Amino acid sequence: MSEDKKEKSSPRLSVEEVKSLDNVDILELCETTRVAILAHEGFNWLTPPPEKTLESFWKGVFIIPERTLIIARMDGQIAGCCQLVQPPKNNEAGSFRGSIETFFLAPWARGHNLAKAMLQKAEDVAHEKGCRTLECHMASDQQAAIAICEWIGMDRWGIKERYARINGVFVPGYYYSKNLD
Ligand SMILES: CC(C)(COP(=O)(O)OP(=O)(O)OC[C@H]1O[C@@H](n2cnc3c(N)ncnc32)[C@H](O)[C@@H]1OP(=O)(O)O)[C@@H](O)C(=O)NCCC(=O)NCCS
Numbered sequence: 001m002s003e004d005k006k007e008k009s010s011p012r013l014s015v016e017e018v019k020s021l022d023n024v025d026i027l028e029l030c031e032t033t034r035v036a037i038l039a040h041e042g043f044n045w046l047t048p049p050p051e052k053t054l055e056s057f058w059k060g061v062f063i064i065p066e067r068t069l070i071i072a073r074m075d076g077q078i079a080g081c082c083q084l085v086q087p088p089k090n091n092e093a094g095s096f097r098g099s100i101e102t103f104f105l106a107p108w109a110r111g112h113n114l115a116k117a118m119l120q121k122a123e124d125v126a127h128e129k130g131c132r133t134l135e136c137h138m139a140s141d142q143q144a145a146i147a148i149c150e151w152i153g154m155d156r157w158g159i160k161e162r163y164a165r166i167n168g169v170f171v172p173g174y175y176y177s178k179n180l181d
Contacts, residue, residue, distance in 0.1 A: 012076065015070060015073075026058055030055055032079060035108075036080075039107055066089075067083050067084070068084040068122075069081060070084065070122055072118050080106055080118070081118070096132035096133060097133050099135045119148055135175070136177075139164055140171065149176045156175065158174075159173070160172060160173045
């Protein structure tokens with residue numbers, strides 16, 4: 001294959017913090033979420049909720065000041081996201097924490113280092129916002145997420161035996177943390 005063709009076949013990748021999304025983006029994010037849920041990797045959802053519920057879920061992120069949404073795109077299309085979540089204002093003692101939530105990529109966008117780029121961006125935003133620790137948790141069978149958290153320097157500090165219950169079976173979860181100072 002010529003160098004020119006190789007270049008053309010490499011997808012365009014981007015990761016950005018977003019403060020709003022237009023309707024097309026919201027629809028793409030909902031579709032990506034649905035694909036992840038159907039692959040049994042939909043952060044707490046086991047079956048896709050109705051379209052309106054998903055739309056409200058993502059639109060709701062922008063009205064909560066403690067939530068920062070980071071979006072990954074492949075060739076312009078939304079491929080996944082993660083949120084950096086800070087504690088509510090009344091939690092003054094815990095205000096140093098930043099937590100990673102809804103961290104996922106559609107299966108078609110994996111293996112391009114987009115997840116690493118999202119987590120790195122989340123850590124940068126956490127620094128900017130004055131967080132002193134970055135935390136993340138996941139089911140113990142999410143090997144890619146575990147590898148990425150360890151890649152960024154997080155330590156596993158705990159295991160919760162009853163992290164999730166799927167088809168009547170309890171699944172353990174791992175808790176990771178990294179000091180940012
Ligand atoms: C977590 C997620 C976003 C990672 O996507 P991704 O970056 O495209 O993942 P990759 O396939 O590139 O793998 C990332 C790393 O994990 C490693 N990895 C992937 N699958 C693995 C496995 N089964 N066992 C061990 N390591 C694995 C890869 O080798 C890679 O590390 P490397 O770059 O050092 O080689 C994606 O897997 C996902 O959406 N999973 C479902 C939702 C989820 O688990 N979210 C996390 C909750 S915190």
